[in-house]
Amino acid sequence: MTTKSKTTLANAVRLSAALLCAGACASAQAQTAIAIGGALKFDNDAVWKRIVDEAGGRGARFAVLATAAGNPARAAALIVDALERQGAVAEAIPVAPKLKGADLNKNLQDPALIARIASAKGVFFSGGAQELIVDTLQPQGQPTEMLKAIWQVYRAGGVVAGTSAGAAIMSEQMFRDAQDNLQVLKGQLREGREVDRGLGFVGPALFIDQHFLKRGRVGRMLPMMLAKGYKLGLGVDENSAAVIRGKDVEVIGAKGALLVDLGEASSDAALGAFNLQGARLSYLDRGDRHDLKTGVSTPSPLKQREPRIDPAAPDFKPYYSNEPFYMDMLGDTTIVNAMAHLIDSPHAELRGLAADVRVRAGNERPELGFEFRLYKGAGTVGWSTSAFGGEDYTVLNMRLDVMPVQFAQPLYTPLRPAAR
Structure with a gap:
């Protein structure tokens, strides 16, 4: 990228952020992360409507990134339609490694696309392969200008929502590709293979996993939390979501989420295999809430x-x-x-x-x-x-x-x- 292009890009991001705050910061709600456990049905109005409502309701602008999808054009179109049926104004951002006919690097650095993201009230990540999201938006752990624009939306009181892969990237650490729960339980937890750096929208203290109950993923969450020093984990089930606003977590949708607390847990390294004593589990069904600060x-x-x-x-x-x-x-x-x-x-x-x-x-x-x-x-x-x-x-x-x-x-x- 030329020096002139870099200057234009930076100016576009700053201008979009300023316009966003000038018109919306006074009335924006608290920044909201919505982690959806995957397999979100398009008739699940409880979740789709809540996503739009958290961004301000009818007329809220959304940027949709199907970066993780195998068929990004189709995935983005379905998500745009689902959001617009709830009154949002949604736009697909053509930044996906598997998007046919698109120049990924050019679009990733396009000042106009970055400005459109920065002026949105919400960003929605599709499902698919979460490694495609982090490799595209945060290569070698370094945020691109597009990711910085997404963070501006979030920090200005906007919504970042994601389903499946889009939920996995919510933590600072994430599973990159760990399909076999039992092998993870046996110790297969390699950097860059099973685990990787996420985008971190929910902060450093909370770990998020998806497809959780349906796929029995408690078997992989426990060793991941222990290895990475997490005391609190939230496994969200399919067709369900966790709405995380500051210290408040609310579960919505078809089923629920498992809250894992290792604050009082211990492990014996002498056993030579994964073990854990005294973990605390809570199953939060739809409509239940949890206060991350008080633990209630x-x-x-x-x-x-x-x-x-x-x-x-x-x-x-x-x-x-x-x-x-x-x-x-x-x-x-x-x-x-x-x-x-x-x-x-x-x-x-x-x-x-x-x-x-x-x-x-x-x-x-x-x-x-x-x-x-x-x-x-x-x-x-x-x-x-x-x-x-x-x-x-x-x-x-x-x-x-x-x-x-x-x-x-x-x-x-x-x-x-x-x-x-």
Whole structure:
């Protein structure tokens, strides 16, 4: 880029930011990050409308970046349409490595495109491959002028929203490409491979993961948090979102999010494999809130109309009586199903396993597995409601230990007919 182009680019960003503040800073709401867990349905008005409302409502301007998408033109068009159906004025920004017929570097440095982002009230990142976002907007960890414009929108009280890959980049650290939860649990956590630097919109203290319950990603979040020193993690499920405004987190959409607190957790390095004792888990259902400053979670008004489930109360009457054992704690929504069962049962704990005993390429240490022990502790309470058509639980302050275990090889053998 020439010196003249650099000057024009910098002036465009400064002018756009000044115009943005002159017209909107006085009435703008607090800066808002909206992390969507992926698979966001286009008829999920609760989430789409909230994104637009947080940016000021009808007429709010959005810049849409399908940078992560495999088919950026199609992804951007669908997102633009979804936002405009809620009253926004949305524009696709043609900056994506897989966008056919586009000059990525030219568009990335285009002063006009950067100015249009800087003058928006919201920025929306599509799903796809999060590494494409960081590699494009923050190569070698250095922010481009376009990323600086996005930060200007955010710091001026705007909205940065993202689904799937667009949620992963919200943390300062992120998973780059870690599809196998169990391999991460076994220690496969390499810089530039499984993990990378994110864009950091939610700050240094909160870790975000996506597709969380559906894909059993508690198995990868725990070792990531421990390795990177995070005390607090939020795993957002599909078709759901966490609206993060300052210290306030609100869960909206179809399901919920798992809040992981390692503030009192410990680990024993002498065991030679991942282990964790005393993690604190809370499942926040839609409509629930959490205060990041005080650590207090508040169930939705619908839940508060129902009796609190308090296992320590003298009049506690549990709904469940059986004591299940979970063969795959990293299965679809298993961790939250187990928490809901335990909170409404007379038992003090439930256990389950996570393992892959197959001897195959890519499966390191097939004999290594993990036992998950969920148990009640001080402050473990819950609520449930049937207002959504099922039994939907909120569970706060449940404890979790994860311990490495060794499986026999082979784990099982076929049953043979008895000798006659």
